[in-house]
Amino acid sequence: MKTEIHRLSLGMCYCYLIKQEGLILVDTGFPNQGKKFLKELTSLSIVPKDISLIILTHGHNDHIGSANEIKGLTGGKVAINQREKEWVEQALKPLPPPVGLWGKIMMIMLKRVTTRIHFPGTPVDLALGDEDFSLEDYGIHGRVLHTPGHTAGSMSLLLDTGDAFVGDLVMNGLPMRIGAGMPIIAESTDAVKKSWRKLLDNGAKWIYCAHGKLFQADKLQKLL
Numbered sequence: 329m330k331t332e333i334h335r336l337s338l339g340m341c342y343c344y345l346i347k348q349e350g351l352i353l354v355d356t357g358f359p360n361q362g363k364k365f366l367k368e369l370t371s372l373s374i375v376p377k378d379i380s381l382i383i384l385t386h387g388h389n390d391h392i393g394s395a396n397e398i399k400g401l402t403g404g405k406v407a408i409n410q411r412e413k414e415w416v417e418q419a420l421k422p423l424p425p426p427v428g429l430w431g432k433i434m435m436i437m438l439k440r441v442t443t444r445i446h447f448p449g450t451p452v453d454l455a456l457g458d459e460d461f462s463l464e465d466y467g468i469h470g471r472v473l474h475t476p477g478h479t480a481g482s483m484s485l486l487l488d489t490g491d492a493f494v495g496d497l498v499m500n501g502l503p504m505r506i507g508a509g510m511p512i513i514a515e516s517t518d519a520v521k522k523s524w525r526k527l528l529d530n531g532a533k534w535i536y537c538a539h540g541k542l543f544q545a546d547k548l549q550k551l552l
């Protein structure tokens with residue numbers, strides 16, 4: 329079985345297209361990324377309507393901002409943890425607490441940016457619970473796991489190959505941080521570490537972040 333993984337940069341947020349027998353998208357980036365999204369798909373010779381599912385790792389505006397536009401372009405079902413369903417449907421813009429000094433500094437900027445961000449709400453098709461959600465029905469060998477910490481409803485997609493798409497459960501790059509580690513904003517740093525453990529215990533080998541570079545999962549082991 330062949331797995332294709334394509335990273336799309338949709339406004340300071342890496343989103344991922346995953347193709348096996350089916351084709352799904354992880355996260356949708358900042359608002360107004362529809363044109364960029366279509367351009368990237370064209371360059372990959374991918375037809376938008378082939379995307380059957382859009383998984384939102386969590387409900388922050390840099391991940392859900394273009395959900396409405398991309399749902400319209402693809403017709404894909406939108407899935408998110410039930411705790412953050414309203415954030416997507418009502419286009420809410422909550423900000424969790426900062427972690428550390430750099431987090432506090434970045435939060436000042438984030439607050440300013442966030443007040444200026446506007447995007448439409450998007451109906452959620454699948455409000456996921458905390459139990460594993462299999463992707464076999466979508467032609468993907470893997471599942472969505474509840475991995476709270478950055479937010480209480482954060483989810484990660486883990487393929488059977490060991491590729492893990494974690495949203496903001498780990499950050500690995502500027503301007504967020506140098507090197508892989510704790511997100512600079514998080515509702516619970518204890519929960520973040522438990523979720524890292526959960527991913528490792530379930531066979532994660534490679535970590536794909538929304539902010540930062542791909543890295544090998546055993547790096548997380550050293551940070552626990």
Ligand SMILES: [Zn+2]
Nearest residue numbers: 386388478496
């Ligand atoms: Zn986030």
